[in-house]
Amino acid sequence: MRERIALLAAFISCLSIFAPLRVFADIDAPAVPGELIVGFHEGASRARGFAGGPHGAEIVRRSTLVPAALVRIAPGEDVHAACEELLRRPEVAFAHPNYTGRAGFIPNDSQxxxxxxxxxxxxxxxxxxxxxxxxxxxxxxxxxxxxxxxxxxxxxxxxxxxxxxxxxxxxxxxxxxxxxxxxxxxxxxxxxxxxxxxxxxxxxxxxxxxxxxxxxxxxxxxxxxxxxxxxxxxxxxxxxxxxxxxxxxxxxxxxxxxxxxxxxxxxxxxxxxxxxxxxxxxxxxxxxxxxxxxxxxxxxxxxxxxxxxxxxxxxxxxxxxxxxxxxxxxxxxxxxxxxxxxxxxxxxxxxxxxxxxxxxxxxxxxxxxxxxxxxxxxxxxxxxxxxxxxxxxxxxxxxxxxxxxxxxxVLGAVDAPVATVPDLALRLSPNPTRSESVLRFRIPQPQRVEASVYDISGRRVRSLLAGPRPAGTQSVVWDGRDDRDRPLRPGVYFVRVASGAVSHACKVTLLP
Incomplete structure (x- = not known):
């Protein structure tokens, strides 16, 4: 589960990752102080609150659309530490800070x-x-x-x-x-x-x-x-x-x-x-x-x-x-x-x-x-x-x-960390796509490679590749479907390729 949250962090940044995927601090985004969002597994009991829970956590609002709740912790407590604690509970599916956003820019020009x-x-x-x-x-x-x-x-x-x-x-x-x-x-x-x-x-x-x-x-x-x-x-x-x-x-x-x-x-x-x-x-x-x-x-x-x-x-x-x-x-x-x-x-x-x-x-x-x-x-x-x-x-x-x-x-090149391992040269084309996109990457030597597609929540929806591959440029086609061969809904997805000590992720938009 922690890996799922960490994958989401990696994907939102769309950067190369050269360390074990773990926690929420990897997401460089503003959030509401002292608040986090906790999701529950389907069927898990959510009747009880978090009174007396880790870091003084308590539920202040519940979502009727998805099995999740807004949780507030005690003043001065660390949100990321609270997320880690909550993830140890068997009924918790995910936990992350209550990130903030803003309206996208749309010019008011008359034409x-x-x-x-x-x-x-x-x-x-x-x-x-x-x-x-x-x-x-x-x-x-x-x-x-x-x-x-x-x-x-x-x-x-x-x-x-x-x-x-x-x-x-x-x-x-x-x-x-x-x-x-x-x-x-x-x-x-x-x-x-x-x-x-x-x-x-x-x-x-x-x-x-x-x-x-x-x-x-x-x-x-x-x-x-x-x-x-x-x-x-x-x-x-x-x-x-x-x-x-x-x-x-x-x-x-x-x-x-x-x-x-x-x-x-x-x-x-x-x-x-x-x-x-x-x-x-x-x-x-x-x-x-x-x-x-x-x-x-x-x-x-x-x-x-x-x-x-x-x-x-x-x-x-x-x-x-x-x-x-x-x-x-x-x-x-x-x-x-x-x-x-x-x-x-x-x-x-x-x-x-x-x-x-x-x-x-x-x-x-x-x-x-x-x-x-x-x-x-x-x-x-x-x-x-x-x-x-x-x-x-x-x-x-x-x-x-x-x-x-x-x-x-450009932003990926500006923000990318200094590589201590070989670059996979991950590319997706076309992107955005309405049907299929070709994933291309390069590995320097024969080794096991895994390539998967994840949705915006960090849930894996499609495994594209898992097994040994020869050195050189690799090409894999994603047809916009999940592991059960069902067309995925239009939206933002993330492709992650892991090879040896290297893990790269990139965003792909699936159009209607």
Whole structure:
């Protein structure tokens, strides 16, 4: 029983565990002082209270829904010690502190529910869940004013309320002045997807709600620009403390000068995100700057998680993101509304916004680490089977991005203890899933391995693997069912893999 509670602690943290699984102190979460929740086995008598029990424990409230009670202990007594004592009683199924929670963040922007890329419930006729998971991700991070994102585009409408308090003094490389005002509209809409103000009862919400935005105008009022202006903007960014650059730009040739400028920006620690291009399948492939090895090249998906027909394909494609009829700001500072925006120009700023939130959580992240987190967290095989093969493919790259999983990956890397034993490299894909998910992990030598699925209470619902395994990468499929081959209810579950002295756990969400 103690192991069950300890498993719950391990799973909630979603971290690697390198010590025996035991007690409740492993859960780093706020709780009500002096209170714990005690669950009883079915059929056990719960008539008696805990008067005179361990640590002065007494029942103050009972649950009519589940066999559990709220227990209060004497002032100054230790809650964790009381849990340990109560677990020794045969009628007690579990005992843990009375943890506290809070409401999840849902912006009050007037058009937030039309932004299916944040939270897709099928409101636009698409597939529920075909989104980047913003709704729950924003509880983990919403960005920081310490992060600066440069938008290399047609400029940004400086009077727009969606960017109030967020715009830094930029530059116009087309006209050679310090006024990067948008005279086209493209840059304003791009910036809206990336970082429109949230929770201001106006318009839409960007992915990042707090980053500083640096407008750099490299395209004219017709949406055209030169390679030299793009190079100049990249060079200028290196002097301005920029953390992320978004380039919703296509059809530039990858000249030596442009690639050298991209390389220099990458070497300076700036994460470069670019559109893959809008020429679809064929010999078009990925256009520059997205084709460069120094950029994260982003294709587009629709609200059913299928590759948008216009989205360019090819060997340089890294990821895909929503980019077909996604809702962003209107190019009119007075309009409390949204406008549909289509193209890989729309997909790139969504990823750039994700990167800026990731960097806000961990400013020490390298570009290689950011790319790896995005790829590992991407949802694979969500598109058409003929295109979206397992792993990387030229149509979807590593998959459709997921903000929630990406932030969880960052937080896991930040909080993970120093390993004293080999890493199992535990991965689950797809995650979230509606049917099945593939569990992959690595063991350094032949040994016995156990892999199981647990529900949120810590109860094991499915044994996936138990026995000796050869060294190397292992793959196990979980079909969303329990040990009796019954479909499990949608919700959060945890997969635990134990091998030798190592035990790793990770969360998986089973969708309706």
């Amino acid at each position: 937030i529910f039309s932004q299916w890329h944040h939270n897709n419930g099928g409101q636009s006729g698409g597939t529920s869940g075909a989104d980047i998971g913003s709704r729950f991700a924003w509880d983990l991070g919403r960005g920081s004013a310490s992060i600066t994102v440069a938008v290399l585009d047609t400029g940004i409408d400086s009077d727009h309320p969606e960017f109030s308090g967020r715009l830094l003094p930029g530059h116009d490389f087309v006209n050679g002045d310090s006024d990067p005002e948008d005279d086209h509209g493209h840059g304003t809409q791009v910036a809206g997807l990336l970082a429109a103000n949230a929770d201001n009862s106006f318009g839409v919400a960007g992915v990042d709600h707090f980053c500083q935005i640096l407008p750099l105008k490299v395209l004219d009022d017709q949406g055209n620009g030169t390679t030299f202006d793009l190079i100049a903007a990249l060079d200028w960014s290196r002097t301005q403390g920029v953390d992320v650059i978004n380039m919703s730009l296509i059809n530039y040739p990858l000249s030596g000068g442009l690639d050298a400028a991209l390389q220099a920006a990458d070497a300076a620690g700036i994460t470069l995100v670019a559109s893959a291009g809008n020429n679809g399948i064929g010999d078009a492939d990925i256009s520059a700057p997205g084709v460069s090895a120094y950029t994260i090249s982003v294709g587009a998906t629709d609200d059913s998680d299928q590759r948008a027909a216009f989205s360019a394909t090819g060997q340089a494609l890294d990821l895909v993101a929503p980019g077909a009829n996604v809702e962003t700001v209107v190019f009119d500072s007075a309009a409390n509304a949204s406008s549909a925006f289509t193209g890989t120009s729309a997909a790139a700023p969504i990823v750039a916004g994700m990167v800026s939130v990731m960097k806000a959580l961990d400013p020490s992240l390298t570009n290689a680490e950011i790319r790896q987190h995005l790829q590992d967290a991407a949802q694979d095989q969500v598109g058409l089977p003929a295109e979206d093969a397992a792993g990387w493919d030229e149509y979807h790259g590593s998959g459709r991005v997921n903000l929630l999983a990406s932030l969880e990956a």
